[in-house]
Amino acid sequence: xxxxxxxxxLVVVGTGPGNADLMTPATSAxxxxxxxxxxxxxxxxxxxxxxxxxxxxxSDNRVELDRARQALTLAASGRQVVVVxxxxxxxxxMASAVFEAVEAGEPAWRELDIRxxxxxxxxxxxxxxxxxxxxxxxxxxxxxxxxxxxTTVERRLKAAAExxxxxxxxxxxxxxxxYQLGRAFDLLRSIKAAETPVLFVRAAGTSESKxxxxxxxxxDGTLADMRTLVIVGASTTRQxxxxxYTPRSEPGARS
Ligand code: SAH
Numbered sequence: 001x002x003x004x005x006x007x008x009x010l011v012v013v014g015t016g017p018g019n020a021d022l023m024t025p026a027t028s029a030x031x032x033x034x035x036x037x038x039x040x041x042x043x044x045x046x047x048x049x050x051x052x053x054x055x056x057x058x059s060d061n062r063v064e065l066d067r068a069r070q071a072l073t074l075a076a077s078g079r080q081v082v083v084v085x086x087x088x089x090x091x092x093x094m095a096s097a098v099f100e101a102v103e104a105g106e107p108a109w110r111e112l113d114i115r116x117x118x119x120x121x122x123x124x125x126x127x128x129x130x131x132x133x134x135x136x137x138x139x140x141x142x143x144x145x146x147x148x149x150x151t152t153v154e155r156r157l158k159a160a161a162e163x164x165x166x167x168x169x170x171x172x173x174x175x176x177x178x179y180q181l182g183r184a185f186d187l188l189r190s191i192k193a194a195e196t197p198v199l200f201v202r203a204a205g206t207s208e209s210k211x212x213x214x215x216x217x218x219x220d221g222t223l224a225d226m227r228t229l230v231i232v233g234a235s236t237t238r239q240x241x242x243x244x245y246t247p248r249s250e251p252g253a254r255s
Contacts, residue, residue, distance in 0.1 A: 007078055008074070008075040008076055008077060008078040008079055008080070008081070008112065008113070009075060009080050009081065009112075009113045009114075009115070010071055010072065010075040010081045010082075010083065010098065010112055010113070010114045010115070011030040011034075011081070011082050011083070011114075011115045011116075011117060012082075012083045012085065012089040012094055012095045012098055012114070012115070012116045012117070013027040013030050013031065013082055013083070013084055013085070013089055013116075013117045013119065014027065014085045014086065014087050014088040014089040014090075014091075014093065014117070014118065014119025014120075014121070015027065015043060015046055015047065015084060015085070015086055015087075015119060016086075016087065016119050016120040016125070016205065017086070017087055017120060017121075017122055017125035017126075017203075017204050017205030017206060018046070018086075018203060018204075018205055018206035019205055019206050019207065022120045022125065022205050023119070024117065024118070024119060024120075026117045027117045027119060030082050030115075030117055031047060031050055031082055031084075032050055032051075033080055033082075034050075034054060034080050034081065034082040035053070035054060035055065035079045035080045035081070036054070036055045036056075036057060036071075036074050036079045036080070036081045036082070037054060037055070037056045037057065037081075037082050037084055038057045038059075038067055038070060038071040038074070038081060038082070038083045038084065039057075039058065039059070039067070039083060039084030039085065039094070040058070040059060040060070040067075040084075040085075041058035041059065041060070043084050043085065043086050044056050044058050044084055046086075047084065057070060057071075057074075064094060064097040065097055065100065065101055067083070067094070067097070068083070068094065068097040068098045068100070068101035069101045069105060071083045071098065072098070072101055072102065072105060072106070072109045072112065075112050075113075075114075076106065076108060076109060076112060083098060085119070086119075086122075087119055087120065087121040087122045087125075088118055088119040088120065088121035089116055089117070089118075089119060090116060090118070091121045091122075091123075091140065091170070092142045092144075092170050092171065095116045098114065102114070120205065122170065122204055122205075122229045123138075123140055123168035123170070123229055123231070125201075125204040125205030125229075126168075126199070126201035126204035126205075126229040126231060127168075127231065128204075128205075129201055129204055129205070129209055129211055130199055130201065130211060130213070130231075130243065130244045131240075131243030131244045131245045132243075132244075132245040132246065133166060133197070133199060133231050133233060133237055133244050133245060133246055134166055134168070134231070134246065135245055135246040135247060135248050136166060136234055136236060136237075136246040136247065136248060136250075137165055137166070137234075138165055138166035138167070138168060138234075138246075139160050139165045139166075139167055139168070140167075140168040140169075140170060141153065141156050141157060141160065141167060141168070141169055141170070142169075142170040142171045143169055143170070143171050143172050143173070143177070143180045143181060143184055144170075144171035144174075144177065145177070145180070150180070153180075153184070154183075154184075154187060157184055157187050157188060158187060158191065161187075161188050161191040161192050162191060164234045164235050165234060166231065166232070166233055166234045166237060166246055167188075167231070167232040168229060168230070168231050169181070169184065169229070169230040169231070169232065170229065171226070172184075172221075172224040172228055172229075172230045173221070173222075173224045173225055173226065173228070174225075174226050178222070179221070180221075181221035181222075181224050181230065182220075182221025182222070183221070184221070185198075185216065185219045185221050188216060188232060189216055189217070192216055192232070192235070193216070193235060194215060194216055194217035195215050195216070195217065196215060196216040196232060196233050196234075196235070196237070197213065197214075197215060197216075197232075197233040197237050197238070197239060197244055198213075198214050198215060198216050198218075198219040198230065198231070198232050198233070199211065199212070199213055199214075199230065199231040199233075199244060200212040200214075200223050200224055200228050200229075200230055201228065201229050201230075201231070202224075202225070202227050202228045202229075203227050204229055213239070213244065216232065219232075233246065234246055236250060236251070
């Protein structure tokens with residue numbers, strides 16, 4: 001190991017939704033300086049080799065806390081560590097895992113130089129593909145119940161629907177969780193209008209992106225996979241030609 005404990009750094013970055021041009025220059029600069037890259041294998045694979053002396057520590061997607069502890073241990077030993085997430089590192093991703101590991105870990109980790117670089121999160125890339133569906137008030141909910149109870153997901157979906165937020169659904173489905181999006185649509189159908197626009201955006205912000213526009217009445221929960229972001233409109237969300245947008249003002253508001 002090179003360096004001293006005082007010179008180690010840990011930067012948590014998000015590489016954006018996939019294409020290199022949606023990665024921020026600040027993230028590229030952090031990657032260029034790193035001695036060690038830590039992250040889920042497929043995310044690391046998206047990063048071209050920068051220097052021959054960089055170590056890559058690829059791991060499985062489920063072991064986020066182990067990965068965070070490994071990154072903190074490397075930084076505490078003096079390495080320049082970058083933890084890599086897709087999208088934004090603070091949105092259902094590694095930045096929280098790093099702070100959770102700091103909270104429960106070595107006291108010395110609290111003195112480390114830890115920084116978070118923002119990235120373009122999937123819902124922003126997806127929204128831009130279809131127009132401006134997030135133009136009014138919106139919220140983001142992860143449908144994964146790996147880290148929270150499904151009853152919590154349902155409580156939040158109900159509250160968001162009743163408050164008429166546009167709802168961005170992350171982690172809508174996976175091989176292990178094929179039924180949840182269907183259940184979420186059933187719950188939303190009991191509160192929101194049948195004609196509410198629903199968007200499925202797969203691989204947003206990449207050259208392979210695929211968009212399906214439908215209504216809540218017709219929305220099919222089996223249409224989404226792990227690379228899909230689902231947006232459920234508010235009562236004001238509408239289609240204009242091939243674009244979908246949510247006005248910033250509500251009907252009858254003063255302009
Ligand atoms: N930190 C990431 C989100 C991680 S959760 C971010 O900020 O984007 C993983 C979920 O994000 C996926 O299941 C999917 O719902 C969404 N996602 C990530 N990249 C995406 C992309 N390019 N297009 C559509 N959805 C994407």
